[in-house]
Amino acid sequence: MGRWQPNARGRLEQAALELYGERGFESTTVAEIAERAGLTERTFFRHFADKREVLFGGAGQLDELLATAVAAAPDRATPIQAVTAGLDAVAAVLNDRRDFACRRQPIITANAELRERELIKLAAWAVVLADALHERGIDTSTATLVAEIGIAVFRIAFQRWVDDPTAADLRDLIRASLDELKALAADVPGDPGDIRP
Amino acid sequence: MGRWQPNARGRLEQAALELYGERGFESTTVAEIAERAGLTERTFFRHFADKREVLFGGAGQLDELLATAVAAAPDRATPIQAVTAGLDAVAAVLNDRRDFACRRQPIITANAELRERELIKLAAWAVVLADALHERGIDTSTATLVAEIGIAVFRIAFQRWVDDPTAADLRDLIRASLDELKALAADVPGDPGDIRP
Numbered sequence A, B: 001m002g003r004w005q006p007n008a009r010g011r012l013e014q015a016a017l018e019l020y021g022e023r024g025f026e027s028t029t030v031a032e033i034a035e036r037a038g039l040t041e042r043t044f045f046r047h048f049a050d051k052r053e054v055l056f057g058g059a060g061q062l063d064e065l066l067a068t069a070v071a072a073a074p075d076r077a078t079p080i081q082a083v084t085a086g087l088d089a090v091a092a093v094l095n096d097r098r099d100f101a102c103r104r105q106p107i108i109t110a111n112a113e114l115r116e117r118e119l120i121k122l123a124a125w126a127v128v129l130a131d132a133l134h135e136r137g138i139d140t141s142t143a144t145l146v147a148e149i150g151i152a153v154f155r156i157a158f159q160r161w162v163d164d165p166t167a168a169d170l171r172d173l174i175r176a177s178l179d180e181l182k183a184l185a186a187d188v189p190g191d192p193g194d195i196r197p
Helices: A008-023 A030-037 A041-047 A059-072 A079-095 A098-109 A112-135 A140-163 A170-185 B008-023 B030-037 B041-047 B059-072 B079-095 B098-109 B112-135 B140-163 B170-185
Strands: none
Touching (some): A079 A170, A098 A112, A098 A140, A112 A140, A112 B112, A140 A170, A140 B140, A170 B079, B008 B098, B079 B140, B079 B170, B098 B112, B098 B140, B112 B140, B140 B170
8 A cells, every 4th residue: 555645535536627627538647637636546546446437436325325315204205305305415415515516517518428427327316216216115107207307307406506606505406496397397288189289 | 232122121120129139139240130131231231330220220310300399389388398299299100119119128128238328319309309499489497407307207108108018109108197297296395394304
């Protein structure tokens, strides 16, 4: 083991975000990230499996948070309320990483491979949510619908949070997107004929 | 150009679905598909760029259908109604390809690469939907939310349609999933405190 490096992980993250922003994700090497951070490649690989993991390293822990928070929602919570509890738990963690999230987002958006990885991450969250809802006794098909809706709401709220420097608490934006969903869904036509010209 | 082969495309599709189902997508070669169809590899490549395109070949045309149907929705249609018009147009095409869709789905589900490709296809549909809604004068953020919700509803309805041999018309399942969404969304808590234990 090498000697202890104060906040090596944080320094590597900062260096990686800077370089991905300046040169693009594709064109940045691990050697360059380590150099910018004043650390060795060996230290980089003690913290991250590869340069992509700098951007996706926390996703697994958030999976668990989601599942735990849905399970812990009160018995009387409806499916959408249980999902909201899960998303709120994730949002509380992301609130503390706002600067990282805001700098990360344009890097993801600029790269097709990273956009795909982000889609896959969110699809995995939807599965975690659906399983957690099913554990609460909700049938699989409804659980999947609510989970997918919840993730759609989360994506929008997250994008709005990243885009709006005055929006401090991601949970407020999740709530606002849910309220918007409620208003939009109220327009669902009961009969296809309702919208025929 | 080779000689004309009656329904070569359909025969190649059938052969590919059979082989993907029997051996898995990964283990099937283009040569085997052509042989099973009684055609040459050259004929295969006149119809499909690769063996994955047999499963995703129609996605681009459906993109256009979606956009056109959203644009053609009556002026008074609300955002969710315009999305419903788009999804209905896609569903009408898929209704005529029910056998293909039902045989295709377990092949997609069984293979991680194909699942990812399916996610990317649906994400592209969401972008098409959001753009078409924005053209109708809906602000980008709301358009994106409605589009994502629409695609989530479509995924669920499609899975239910594939799973239920008695469900003939995909549009009915889209309508049922939208009604379910409406009922679920009505539970959105106005205040986070509503669901705190």
